[in-house]
Amino acid sequence: MAVIARSRPAAVSDRRRPTPDIILFVAMVALSAVGVLMVYSASRTRLEALGMDPTGEMVDQAIFAAAGLVLFFVASFIDYREWRNIAPFLYIATVLALGAVFLFAPGSARAQRWIPIGSYQIQPAEFAKMTMIMVLATVLVPAKEEGMSWRRLVQTIVVVAIPAVLIYMEPDLGTMLVFAFFTLVMLFVGGTTLRQLTVLMTAAGAGILAIWKLELLLPYQIERLQSIFNPSAADPLGAAYNRIQSEIAIGSGGIFGKGLFLGTQTNLDFVPAQTTDFIFTAVGEQLGFVGGALVLLAYAVIMWRLVVIAVNARDRYGVLVVTGIAAMFAFHVYINIGMTVGIAPVTGLPLPFMSAGGSTFVTMAIALGIANSVWLRRSPVPGETYIV
Amino acid sequence: MKLSWRLTWMVLVFVAMFGVLFTRLWFVQVAAGETYDRQADNQNVSIIRTLAPRGNIIDRDGIPLATSTLEPWIAVDRKQIPLEDEERVIQQLSGLLELAAVEVSAAFEDAGSGARFLLAAVDTKAEFYVLEHQDELPGVGIEEVPVRRYPQSDVMAHVLGHIGRPSPGDLEENPNLDPNSTVGKSGVERYYDESLQGTPGFVANQVNAAGKVLKPLDERATRAGATLQLTTDIDAQRVLEDALQEGVDLANQVKWATGEYTNLAERSAGVVMDVTDGSILAMGSYPDFDPGLFVSGLTQREFDVLLERKVFSNLAIQALYPPASTFKAITYTAAVEKRLFPDGTLSADDLIECSARLNAPFTDASQLVWRNWTWPNDDGYQDLHTAFERSCNIYFWQIALRIWNDFKGTELENVIQDWARAVGMGERTGIDLPYEAQGIVPDRELFAEWGDEQPWRVRPEGWLGGDLMQTAVGQGAVLSTPLQLATAYATLANGGTFWQPRIVQRSFDTDGQLINEYEPVAVRDIGIAPATVQALLGDMRRVVTAGTAASAFSDMGADAYRVGGKTGTAQMGQECEGVGEERVCKDRDNTAWFAGVTPIDNPRYVVVVVVEEGGSGGRVAAPVARHIMQYLLGLEPTAISDPKVEGD
Structure with missing residues (x-):
């Protein structure tokens, strides 16, 4: 923890000329660059086979990345405390957008997650992660630092439950789990007692059991969750296929990998969704353990910076927002990479800054931009005290 | 500003x-990387194996006995069949092959998902249908598969043996074996499986997940197995096989005629072997x-029905019977070579009475009264030659008694058995066929061993004089395969060289180039005196011209003097x-034997015939x-008919 605490003198000395968190930014740009490259390596053979421009998917991703970087700065310039003022509007907009996907549902399609805008599709659930973090922080700020009232706890749960249920109905189990995770972390940091936490966890456990027993999960969701516990017993071409294939691809990469563009598994279509959910298999197979560990290190650096920002935030709202961002980020990285190496269920959570897709990239960039905004405004106004 | 305990815990969770x-x-990636690497290779490399045709088997003149022909089969590659089409493809194949859909479906299941396998042989019509309807039948193709004919x-079924799919044991022994291939299960097919197998070929391609070929990686052409030329x-x-079947018919005909039988004869076996090098001419x-x-x-x-009838056993090398009086040729030569004649005689030409029965002077648990086969009649005074011709048990029992009295308990008491082993009894001959039986030549040591391990097989007193008497006439515990008896007669007839019997003499590659010449193997030479051999051969001739087989050989007229043998x-x-x-x-019922040598004045072949529970050797075998x-x-072989005279 020394590395986190030691940043205090700098926080004070930077008071007059605040500089953005360069390390955070560099780590994000590096990941984006590797991501664009990986999307290219994993999509070019398939696109070529289809007679399309092999760089097509890569160019799209590069555009998203560029847009994301711009939005990072935009979010940095906006005083994060402004969000607190418009929290009710953010919340309403989020719920409406989540409801709207059902209007654009193409008939009997299984998943209804997108709102079409031009030739692109927006996933409101991605943006909802960020807006809900801001809304939750707003709700939790007035809570007592130690020992939250039961009333506030219930209030928080109700606030998060409405969009969570909408997302569940899409259905998007992964995003719902993200909501659950950052809510839990924010409640903990926000001051719940251990007893409240215990009650909450018990209730959650009972809820999961109820969902299981009442068969509210779709069969494919159950299969995917089950496949993590016993992949080989399941039909290797069925539910466990994705998991096994990605594990094989990553494992076959070895220490140094097969070399860029030389990944047989990713290039030969064995790994499904290889540019989106399973982009990390392209890293693991082509760049090996060394490449994978470096990517993991870059994510760890981002986590480290987020914690430093949370510790140095000037107010309780800042602490809660950055805590939520850190939780969301950590959960995405853990579940996504964990799924590709066989220790997490296949729930379809993208890998921040690497998985092909605009909505996620933009959401994550804005999230880090907001964290950076907290960092830029960490120095207290005279007379104001830190509230942590 | 401080790092609160709550944030500390959060950080710990992230860490x-x-x-x-x-x-x-x-x-x-590091610890288990290699395992995954292998799995990855397995997946993106598709290896299509082509089975090698098994090598041909030909007789000594080149006449084909076993061949391989290429015949069209339906090959199914499940990887190439879209899952939603599988049911329809199964239905279509079921109609095409006139097989129940469940059977086709079961074949799919057995092969496993994503497997490539051979479904069934097809006729030309079905073959063309498949080739013309490729778009309707994705993943279904025609492959030329070598089939054994x-x-x-x-x-010669028993010598050739048969083939089948490799058993789990075969696959464990040889991991390179293709489960779709065939291996020899018995006979030459099994013994020479490695030579006959050949080398399967393969085409290795890099494929994508849909099974589409991206680029060829490697290929190897199939190489057919070696052609084996037999000595047969x-x-x-x-002639032998027909005669063996007729022998069984004759045995049953005699049984009906005499009314003296318990069981009908069902089985017979025979061997014709070259005494000069151990080559099997027929089996x-x-x-x-x-x-x-x-x-x-x-x-x-x-x-199961065939198994019940024991049709798969090659009785010539697998069945064990007491050799009975045919064993007397062994006792005979041992007696002459070691100069061990009945008490009161000094040479093979001295006479003793071949009485109807013998009272043995034993004080142990041995049988005391021994009846000759002519009982209740006696058979006059006989020397060794006449005793052989007339198959007089009394004479041979007296030889055993002489040995027992003189050498009981010493190494020399086994003189007959040691001689029997030297000419090929009691141990596997080493013929190049699987599952050969060992046979038994009993002695004091073996009985002691049985007494310890299988006490129900022997009397508690162990080895007694009566057991030696039984052994001298090939009864008691003595057991032999027809082939063992053939090697014994061959060794006696050729002057003492034990040739290891052999069935394969050469192997060739597909271009007809010689690969291997399997030379005859002389295992040992015990050097029997020419006079002894001449005496035995002469007495064997007397058996067929005047003795126990005279009636059976009467059809041959004067030609009977050109052959010899023992019933x-x-x-x-x-x-x-x-x-x-x-x-x-x-x-x-008694089992009928005949062991013969031809031509008798210059031995070339030994012929052994056995009819299990066939009755009298002289009358049936x-x-x-x-x-x-x-x-x-x-x-010109004359008909196998009942000579109407019993002969031991």
Whole structure:
């Protein structure tokens, strides 16, 4: 923890000329660059086979990345405390957008997650992660630092439950789990007692059991969750296929990998969704353990910076927002990479800054931009005290 | 500003999450990387194997006995069949092959998902249908598959053996074996499986997940297995096999005529071997089977019926019977070579009385009264030569008594048995066929061993004089395969060289180039005095011209003087089933033997015939052997008919 605490003198000395968190930014740009490259390596053979421009998917991703970087700065310039003022509007907009996907549902399609805008599709659930973090922080700020009232706890749960249920109905189990995770972390940091936490966890456990027993999960969701516990017993071409294939691809990469563009598994279509959910298999197979560990290190650096920002935030709202961002980020990285190496269920959570897709990239960039905004405004106004 | 305990815990959770990811990544890529690497190779490389045709088997004149032909089969590659089309493809194949859909479906299941397998043989019409409807039948193709054919059907079936899918044991022993291939299960097919197998070919392609070929990686052409040339002669084999079947018919005909029998005869076996080098000219076992049945597939029921009849056993090398009086040639030569004649005689020409019965002077538990086969009549005074011709047990028992009295308890008491082993009894001959039986030549040591390990087989007193007397006439515990008896007679007839019997003489590659010449192997030479050999051969001639087989050989007229042999009528003891009070025992009829040599003045072939529970050797086995020897001499074989005279 020394590395986190030691940043205090700098926080004070930077008071007059605040500089953005360069390390955070560099780590994000590096990941984006590797991501664009990986999307290219994993999509070019398939696109070529289809007679399309092999760089097509890569160019799209590069555009998203560029847009994301711009939005990072935009979010940095906006005083994060402004969000607190418009929290009710953010919340309403989020719920409406989540409801709207059902209007654009193409008939009997299984998943209804997108709102079409031009030739692109927006996933409101991605943006909802960020807006809900801001809304939750707003709700939790007035809570007592130690020992939250039961009333506030219930209030928080109700606030998060409405969009969570909408997302569940899409259905998007992964995003719902993200909501659950950052809510839990924010409640903990926000001051719940251990007893409240215990009650909450018990209730959650009972809820999961109820969902299981009442068969509210779709069969494919159950299969995917089950496949993590016993992949080989399941039909290797069925539910466990994705998991096994990605594990094989990553494992076959070895220490140094097969070399860029030389990944047989990713290039030969064995790994499904290889540019989106399973982009990390392209890293693991082509760049090996060394490449994978470096990517993991870059994510760890981002986590480290987020914690430093949370510790140095000037107010309780800042602490809660950055805590939520850190939780969301950590959960995405853990579940996504964990799924590709066989220790997490296949729930379809993208890998921040690497998985092909605009909505996620933009959401994550804005999230880090907001964290950076907290960092830029960490120095207290005279007379104001830190509230942590 | 402080790092609160709450944030500290949150950080710890994050650290733990990243720690788990890092550790797992290390495990998957570094610790277990190789395993995954192999799996990856298995997936993106598709290897299509082509089975190698098994090598041909030909007789000594090049006549094909087993061949391989290429025939069209339906090959199914499940990887290439879209899942949603599979059911329809199965239905279509079921109609095309006139097979129940469940059977086709079961074949798919057995092969496993994503597997490539051979479904069934097809006729030309179905072959064209498949080739013309490729778009309707994705993943279904035609492959030319080598199929074993036996042009002579059941002739020489036991020698050739049969083939089948590799058993789990075979696959464990040889991991390179293709489960779709065939391996030899018996006979030459099994013994020489490695030579016959050939090398399967393959085409390795890099494929994508949909099974589409991206680029060829490697290929190897198939190489057919070696062609094996046997020492056997198809014509001699036919004569032998027909004669063996007729021998069984003759035995049953005699049984009906005399009314003296418990069981009908069902089985017979015979061997014709070259005494100069151990080559097998013919080897037969009745009943037989068509090895082609195993190619098209037998139902379990069909197989069980055949198994019940013991048709798969090559009785010539697998069946054990007491050699009975045929063993007297061994006792005879041992007596002459070691100069051990009955008490009161000094040479083979001295006479003793061949009485109806012998009272043995034993004080141990041995049998005291021994009846000659002529009982209740006696058979006059005989020397060794006449005793052999007339198969007089008394004379040979007296030889055993002489040995027992003089050498009991010393190494010399085994003089007969040691001689028997030297000429090939009691141990496997080493013929190049699988599953050969060992046979038994008993002595004091063996009985002691049995007394310890299998006490129900022997009397508690152990080895006694009576046991030696039994051994001297090939009864008691002595057991021999027809082939062992043939090697014994060959060794006696050629002056003492034990040639290891052999069935394969050469192997060739597909271009007809010689690969291997299997030289005859002389295992040992015990050097029998020429005078002894001449005496034995002369007495064997007396057996067929004046002795126990004279009636059976009367058809040959003066040509009977060109051959010789010895009859044997083995007492079989009881056949018992079950244990304890449920144990039921049944008498068995005598087993008929004949061991012959032809031509007798310059031995070339030994002929051994056995008819299991066939009755008298002189009446049943001798006519069969005579028929075969007529053929071997280039004479017109006369019918195998009842000579109406019993002969031991």
